[in-house]
Amino acid sequence: MIVAPGNMDETIEQFAPLDPELFDMLAKSRMIIICGPGGVGKTTSAAALGVVAARHFPKRVLVLTVDPARRLATALGLGTIGNAEVPVELAGAKGSLDIAMIDTKASWDDMVRRHAPDGVTRDRVLGNDLYKTLTSRFVHSHDYVVTERLYDARESGVYDLVVVDTPPSRSALSVLDAPRRMEQFFSSRLLKLLTAPTQSRLLSLASRPFFIVADRILGAAFLSDIAEFFTLFRTMEGPVVSRARRVGALLSDPATSYVVVTSPEPVAMQEAGYLVEELRRRGHRLDAVVTNRLVPSRLATGAAERAEALIEGNPLHDVERASRDAADAPLTTATRRALAAAEREIANIANQHAAALAEIRRWGARVLMSESRGGDITDVTSLLALGEALRT
Amino acid sequence: MARLAAGEGKRVLACEMDDKGSLAAYLGRDDLTFSPVEVSPNLYAMAMNTEDSLREYIRLFLRVPVLGSLTPLARIFDFVANAAPAVKEILAVGKLCYEVRERHYDIVIVDSEASGHFVAQVSAPDALATLVRIGIVADQTKWMSNLLHDPEVSTVLAVVTPEEMPVVETIELRDRLATATPIDFAGVLVNRMPAALVDAELLATVAPTSGHLATSVQVGEWLSERRSNAELHARRLADALELGNVETIAEAPAGTHSPERITDHLVGEMRRILDEHA
Numbered sequence: 183m184i185v186a187p188g189n190m191d192e193t194i195e196q197f198a199p200l201d202p203e204l205f206d207m208l209a210k211s212r213m214i215i216i217c218g219p220g221g222v223g224k225t226t227s228a229a230a231l232g233v234v235a236a237r238h239f240p241k242r243v244l245v246l247t248v249d250p251a252r253r254l255a256t257a258l259g260l261g262t263i264g265n266a267e268v269p270v271e272l273a274g275a276k277g278s279l280d281i282a283m284i285d286t287k288a289s290w291d292d293m294v295r296r297h298a299p300d301g302v303t304r305d306r307v308l309g310n311d312l313y314k315t316l317t318s319r320f321v322h323s324h325d326y327v328v329t330e331r332l333y334d335a336r337e338s339g340v341y342d343l344v345v346v347d348t349p350p351s352r353s354a355l356s357v358l359d360a361p362r363r364m365e366q367f368f369s370s371r372l373l374k375l376l377t378a379p380t381q382s383r384l385l386s387l388a389s390r391p392f393f394i395v396a397d398r399i400l401g402a403a404f405l406s407d408i409a410e411f412f413t414l415f416r417t418m419e420g421p422v423v424s425r426a427r428r429v430g431a432l433l434s435d436p437a438t439s440y441v442v443v444t445s446p447e448p449v450a451m452q453e454a455g456y457l458v459e460e461l462r463r464r465g466h467r468l469d470a471v472v473t474n475r476l477v478p479s480r481l482a483t484g485a486a487e488r489a490e491a492l493i494e495g496n497p498l499h500d501v502e503r504a505s506r507d508a509a510d511a512p513l514t515t516a517t518r519r520a521l522a523a524a525e526r527e528i529a530n531i532a533n534q535h536a537a538a539l540a541e542i543r544r545w546g547a548r549v550l551m552s553e554s555r556g557g558d559i560t561d562v563t564s565l566l567a568l569g570e571a572l573r574t
Numbered sequence: 575m576a577r578l579a580a581g582e583g584k585r586v587l588a589c590e591m592d593d594k595g596s597l598a599a600y601l602g603r604d605d606l607t608f609s610p611v612e613v614s615p616n617l618y619a620m621a622m623n624t625e626d627s628l629r630e631y632i633r634l635f636l637r638v639p640v641l642g643s644l645t646p647l648a649r650i651f652d653f654v655a656n657a658a659p660a661v662k663e664i665l666a667v668g669k670l671c672y673e674v675r676e677r678h679y680d681i682v683i684v685d686s687e688a689s690g691h692f693v694a695q696v697s698a699p700d701a702l703a704t705l706v707r708i709g710i711v712a713d714q715t716k717w718m719s720n721l722l723h724d725p726e727v728s729t730v731l732a733v734v735t736p737e738e739m740p741v742v743e744t745i746e747l748r749d750r751l752a753t754a755t756p757i758d759f760a761g762v763l764v765n766r767m768p769a770a771l772v773d774a775e776l777l778a779t780v781a782p783t784s785g786h787l788a789t790s791v792q793v794g795e796w797l798s799e800r801r802s803n804a805e806l807h808a809r810r811l812a813d814a815l816e817l818g819n820v821e822t823i824a825e826a827p828a829g830t831h832s833p834e835r836i837t838d839h840l841v842g843e844m845r846r847i848l849d850e851h852a
Contacts, residue, residue, distance in 0.1 A: 513787075
């Protein structure tokens with residue numbers, strides 16, 4: 183087969199042009215942290231931004247999901263994804279896309295292996311009952327490893343852009359606050375007291391009402407289990423604290439941008455507005471608010487007028503238009519009424535969405551809008567279409 | 575649900591676990607505190623706060639004289655919350671179990687945290703029991719587990735919107751709950767089911783056309799597709815959970831801005847469901 187040189191372009195799939203503001207954001211950012219209330223398509227938006235970035239830019243992109251529920255795998259049509267990065271097939275992409283989910287237990291284990299001063303301490307920490315339960319069962323143990331993991335992804339040099347999907351709503355803030363809390367934890371006097379040699383701890387126990395209370399709540403045996411665990415854990419203080427500082431710095435880095443995802447529903451917006459405020463208060467750079475699930479404008483425009491025109495006998499009834507339409511397709515009264523009801527519904531939804539957008543714009547960040555589409559997001563192609571359709 | 579139960583004459587406590595403030599809005603209040611307030615006859619509402627829960631716990635059970643200022647308590651809390659696993663979770667769940675045990679209310683309705691966190695919270699007493707074998711906490715976890723595991727006392731109701739991801743998550747939630755704790759699972763309530771305004775068959779009778787009517791037909795198709803997708807997801811959920819049917823609540827009419835109006839709508843829908851079963 184002979185291919186004329188001039189036709190080469192036809193073998194490359196056409197790229198839908200991106201909104202300039204979206205292009206700009208994806209071009210500049212090295213890390214995008216996605217926050218938002220639950221149920222507004224946050225994880226889907228994170229995946230879509232990752233897919234668009236990998237397709238339109240010669241970047242190595244990683245999408246990292248930290249949501250305890252396994253949503254991203256479904257969105258990308260992958261059965262399961264684990265702690266390790268998994269490559270995603272992207273036809274015609276300029277860059278590449280990997281995806282990973284943070285497995286709390288595995289990430290803690292990695293951290294202990296990396297920071298333990300010696301093999302004996304490492305094995306004792308990994309084998310400690312308290313450690314096992316703490317790392318595998320409790321929500322708040324998740325927060326810190328998330329930040330460790332995104333720091334790793336950025337610092338490894340393997341990725342040009344890391345898109346991070348955080349847990350819904352306020353849980354995102356506890357992730358962002360985790361490095362600072364880790365630092366404070368190691369520097370707290372209480373930890374030092376608790377992990378002091380047994381003899382002096384007993385003296386402290388006797389003399390401090392604080393320990394009397396702690397002892398009565400938790401029981402002496404549990405308290406000493408905790409002490410043993412944290413004594414072991416403290417051997418890692420140096421490296422863990424210095425990393426926590428660097429992780430904290432990365433979260434405030436100018437190349438780290440924050441995106442809040444919302445829908446036009448009042449409850450979602452209330453939560454998204456709160457997140458916007460809290461991100462700013464922490465000094466993070468809010469790059470965009472993605473507003474999902476807007477009614478398609480091509481359907482919404484003129485809906486109220488079309489509803490009027492559909493109602494027979496209405497004084498505003500457009501006789502000329504109706505008769506032309508009737509010539510095309512004679513409508514039964516039932517059909518006419520059903521269509522009018524549909525038009526009124528779309529008009530109501532559109533009004534509500536317009537009011538919501540006006541409020542979102544007052545938050546002062548650029549707004550990327552996404553119209554709700556028929557069908558579900560089940561594969562990379564639909565994610566790409568969703569991301570490419572984002573408009574300011 | 576709390577409003578409905580209170581309307582039926584029950585003494586109700588409603589509690590929001592994740593401090594979002596939306597329960598307050600739906601019940602027509604600016605905010606809620608740890609101390610329950612009567613928001614309407616027989617309906618009490620509170621917002622969970624683990625630090626207040628610890629304070630109450632110390633006062634009720636340890637009989638330690640009120641700890642002077644807040645500083646030492648805050649420090650204890652800091653220690654407890656950061657160093658001891660499950661304590662935050664147990665303080666939250668414990669407060670609710672306490673209200674149930676003391677029979678202060680006929681029914682306690684909890685707006686829990688998002689699905690991923692909920693499992694950790696509700697199974698905290700079980701998890702802690704394996705860690706702490708003696709001491710007050712150990713004794714405390716037993717009665718909590720007993721209340722949570724008794725299907726006559728406690729049950730979980732999942733609420734889901736009829737969309738793909740929430741449905742997948744709800745199926746996962748049920749499976750994860752089953753492995754983490756023997757708590758009863760009552761079923762699911764599908765919320766925000768779009769209204770069936772236009773019948774797809776009716777639309778199909780409209781001959782191909784152009785102009786305004788064509789747009790109207792597209793509007794009809796869009797709404798009808800939205801409805802049929804939602805029905806499909808509700809059915810998938812019912813099949814996966816082996817529930818012959820799921821109860822659905824219609825979406826509030828577009829433009830229902832006020833949270834209180836949304837509550838009115840939900841109460842009406844729940845009454846309809848109850849009447850259908852009566």
